[in-house]
Amino acid sequence: MNLFNFFTRSRSTAPVARERLQLLLAHERALSGQSDLAVVLQEEILAVIAKHVSIDREKVNVKLGRDGTVSTLEIDIEMPEAALVKN
Amino acid sequence: MNLFNFFTRSRSTAPVARERLQLLLAHERALSGQSDLAVVLQEEILAVIAKHVSIDREKVNVKLGRDGTVSTLEIDIEMPEAALVKN
Numbered sequence: 348m349n350l351f352n353f354f355t356r357s358r359s360t361a362p363v364a365r366e367r368l369q370l371l372l373a374h375e376r377a378l379s380g381q382s383d384l385a386v387v388l389q390e391e392i393l394a395v396i397a398k399h400v401s402i403d404r405e406k407v408n409v410k411l412g413r414d415g416t417v418s419t420l421e422i423d424i425e426m427p428e429a430a431l432v433k434n
Numbered sequence: 435m436n437l438f439n440f441f442t443r444s445r446s447t448a449p450v451a452r453e454r455l456q457l458l459l460a461h462e463r464a465l466s467g468q469s470d471l472a473v474v475l476q477e478e479i480l481a482v483i484a485k486h487v488s489i490d491r492e493k494v495n496v497k498l499g500r501d502g503t504v505s506t507l508e509i510d511i512e513m514p515e516a517a518l519v520k521n
Contacts, residue, residue: 367462368471375454384455384486391482399474 365425368396372420385411385420393422400426452512455483459507472498472507480509487513 374384389409396402402424412419461471476496483489489511499506
């Protein structure tokens with residue numbers, strides 16, 4: 348995963364009336380044997396987002412990565428306009 | 435905020451036995467008048483993380499940003515080793 352491109356790669360597409368939510372989480376563990384917070388948090392963070400946005404799970408792209416003691420979680424959600432859930 | 439540096443700026447520090455959790459969220463709204471999901475999500479995402487990690491609120495750095503129709507949320511948490519809450 349190229350972190351440098353993460354938040355810029357969508358900008359080259361033509362503008363459309365869509366919402367987009369991107370989230371990148373990086374967990375640097377002190378020791379390589381520790382539990383992987385990125386794995387643990389992915390479903391809970393998605394649940395928090397889904398409380399506010401009507402999510403089509405086919406439009407959700409989740410990627411987990413691991414490089415030594417750093418684990419990463421990428422969440423990329425495309426949603427049609429007006430997908431915000433009114434509270 | 436320079437997104438390109440977000441996940442690399444901590445790497446230049448000397449390695450210490452600390453955990454670090456960094457999260458970057460970007461919300462591209464279709465219309466500029468819509469509600470700001472980054473603001474709404476910040477406390478809920480912190481609460482989800484706090485379920486798994488013992489967080490010292492003084493070590494939590496939260497930044498909200500806005501640039502046109504893109505709002506951003508940065509969360510940076512430093513924690514001592516073994517801060518993971520056992521479930």
